[in-house]
Amino acid sequence: MSPKDGFASAANEAGWPETRDGSADLSEAERSLLLEVAQRARAPLVIERPEGILSARKLTNYALTFLWWSVWGHFMLPLITLLLWMSGFRRFSEELLEGGGLDALVRRLPLYAAVIGTLCAALIIWALLNWWRFADRDRRRSFRPIPAAVIAHSYGLAPEDIARWQAMRRLVVQHDAHGRLTGVVQAPCAEPAQARL
Secondary structure, rough: OHHHHHHHHHHHHHHHEEEEOOOOOOHHHHHHHHHHHHOOOOOOOOOHHHHHHOOOHHHHHHHHHHHHHHHHHHHHHHHHHHHHOOOOOOOOHHHHHOOHHOOOOHHHHHHHHHHHHHHHHHHHHHHHHHHHOOOOOOOOOOOOOHHHHHHHHHHHOHHHHHHHHHHOOEEEEEEEOOOEEEEEEOOOOOHHHHHHH
């Protein structure tokens, strides 16, 4: 299929009127968008709503992110060691074992344990205090959806048009040179990947 044929079929599917020469009366950006939609042979773009992603996929994303940051950190460790060595830090084993620091560490262990215990107790008390104050009280409030009439009023459109556009899955929004909304056309949806196998 030639680009012109793909453009014409995408314009027909989108419901745009055709001119005498067979091409729709559209801007260059709209033409390129329609060509991209006509030539697309893959699943739709990634969704923009993270609450719609499956929890298994989220877990996989987090695990892969952690894995690759760990690999990156592993490869950066020699550079970090070099920078610390150049700035005057010595290795822990040299300082602790060869310099006689182990005896000093053992002598200070009760002080370290007291500091750690105090910090842990303070955090536990703070968590219990917040639990006592806020338990069974959900102070979070969800935002109410904005009515179509309010959106229509702000854009100077009919509320029926806004409600109809909100029900569509894929839209091409047209604007004038000043950024004002001039029209919305439903764009054709790509086939799911499983249907093409």
